[in-house]
Amino acid sequence: MEAYLVAIAIIGAIYVLLALGLTVQYGLTGLVNFGHVGFFAIGAYASALISMQGVPLVLSFVCAAAIAALVAWPIGLVALRLRDDYFAVVTLGFSETVRLTITSEKWLTNGVQGIPGVPRAFAGLGVGMPGALATLGAIALVCLLAALMLRRIAGSPFGRVIEAIRDNEDALRALGKDPARFKIQVLALGAALAGVAGAFYAHYITYLSPDQFIPLVTFYVWMAMIMGGVGRVSGAVVGALLLMLFLEGTRFLRDLAPDLISAVDMASVRLGAVGLALILFTLFRPQGLVGDYTRR
Amino acid sequence: MFGQLLIAGIVHGLIIGLAALAVTLVFGVARFPNAAAGDTMTVGAYAGFAAHRASGSLLLAGGAAVVAAGLVSLLGYLLVFRPLARRPVAALLVAAIGVAFLIRAVLGLIFGHQQHVFQVPLAWPIEVMGIRIPPMDITLAAVAACALAAAFGVLHLTSIGRQMRAVADDPDLARVSGIRPLRVMVALWLLAGAAAGVAGLMLGVKTVVSPEMGWEGLLTAFAAAILGGIGSPIGAVAAGLLLGVAQEISTPIVGFTYKIALAFAVMLAVLLVRPRGLFGRVEGVR
Helix, strand or coil, X not given: CHHHHHHHHHHHHHHHHHHHHHHHHHHHCCCCCCCHHHHHHHHHHHHHHHHCCCCXXXXXXXXXXXXXXXXXXXXXXXXXXXXXXXXXXHHHHHHHHHHHHHHHCHHHHXXXXXXXXXXXXXXXXXCCHHHHHHHHHHHHHHHHHHHHHHHHHHHCHHHHHHHHHHHCHHHHHHCCCCHHHHXXXXXXXXXXXXXXXXXXXXXXXXXXXXHHCCHHHHHHHHHHHHHHCCCCHHHHHHHHHHHHHHHHHHHHHHHHCXXXXXXXXXXXXXXXXXXXXXXXXXXXXXXXXXXXXXXX | CHHHHHHHHHHHHXXXXXXXXXXXXXXXXXXXXXXXXXHHHHHHHHHHHHHHHHHCCHHHHHHHHHHHHHHHHHHHHHHHHCCCCCCCHHHHHHHHHHHHHHHHHHHHHHHCCCXXXXXXXXXXXXXXXXXXXXXXXXXXXXXXXXXXXXXXXXXXXXXXXXXXXXXXXXXXXXXXXXXXXXXXXXXXXXXXXXXXXXXXHXXXXXXXXXXXHHHHHHHHHHHHHHHHCCCCHHHHHHHHHHHHHHHHHHHHHHCHHHHHXXXXXXXXXXXXXXXXXXXXXXXXXX
């Protein structure tokens, strides 16, 4: 039971990191990133492949963040020039292209067979509880740092500029600020957070395959962010917890009555529930559960 | 070999063109990229499949696909997109993803996740100048041509079609000219749904019917709509044909899995170099 709780806490914390990345991109800056899972995948594969060359994990984590941020750079250059709706389509296409590349480039990623035996984080403490607890401690610390950083950013001049990009880009331009630079930085920052989340995922699950990085993951994070409340750090955390409750709850329900509903049907129910949640929240509660009530 | 791929590309391109037509109609008038268009295709494929299994007639299958996909599309508009019309475009985008997931989930629950194949009679391919053409491809091309003719007939020869194009050109001017938006929107979503339904049915006959088929075709449809120029029905079809042929011809070179990546690359290039596409009007995409 404790092992199970630690396991879902770790996955939950990975979603918190992902949701924080999306919060800085969409919540604060208004960039509609529909390809978050692409950066998550890049971080996971980068850290796994680099660490399997014998590089220490600390370094491979840094590489994961750096590579994800580096990939965000060209996407940012594109983003400067596109309206929200086009940007959403482009990022969605980006994440699918990442997945297809992972599937196709077998020499690097072993294709659909995936990469087994990714080095476990804190392997020195053994496979059981101590290692898992250490992982949880590490990721909780990273989450805390990221949350504090975002808080700090939101209150800083930089934060005011990116919120202005979200609210009225033309007015900002009229004031002599260049939104381009800020958008690229924000995209890279969110991507780096997703990359670190990917690295934690890789070294915790220890097995990677392209089907773990489908667009559904992106929209899990969107659902978490929207449920928790867009544009707030606490919203990302609350939303990720609600998401875990939902994901584990549906699994638990099926385990209670395995004859009642098959695994694939449960996957459909889950997909439908995500869809319905996205629709209902945007329709009736766009500010989320703990959203900023002073503003629409 | 080249001729063979060209024929396959044209049939595939007609499917993409119909799907892109659905995307571009909605994008041009309702002004957001409808991510549920792909899954509306899937609705058409399953409705057609069920009708075909029950009756054995491809004609009935086509009717079922048009009706079912049109209705689902209209329902999506009335229940979700209409209430969100005055909200930021991000809300519409997220809601469209929600609709897409919901449709796919319901189809998965009703029809199961295994792939279905249309039981169509096998026939010897016809040989024309050394190129072997399966008769089914000719049938499908004819179906697509009829569907496109019907869609363009509605757009250009009927009053409601003219109104649609007027709203697409300038919504405010259309409103002050006395065009009632609700009627136009209902017709628009029905038409877009029907086009997607026929595309889905054709894709199902050509390949297999599965809950993921439409979602997987979505990016290619977006790419064709953007390449053709948003809001331009002719452009969507022309770009669909271009992309279909390009995908088939490139498959032996870059491999099967990069089909979607090719569409993505084309989309990026168009957006960066010529955002109004082949036939689009000048409009800010930035």
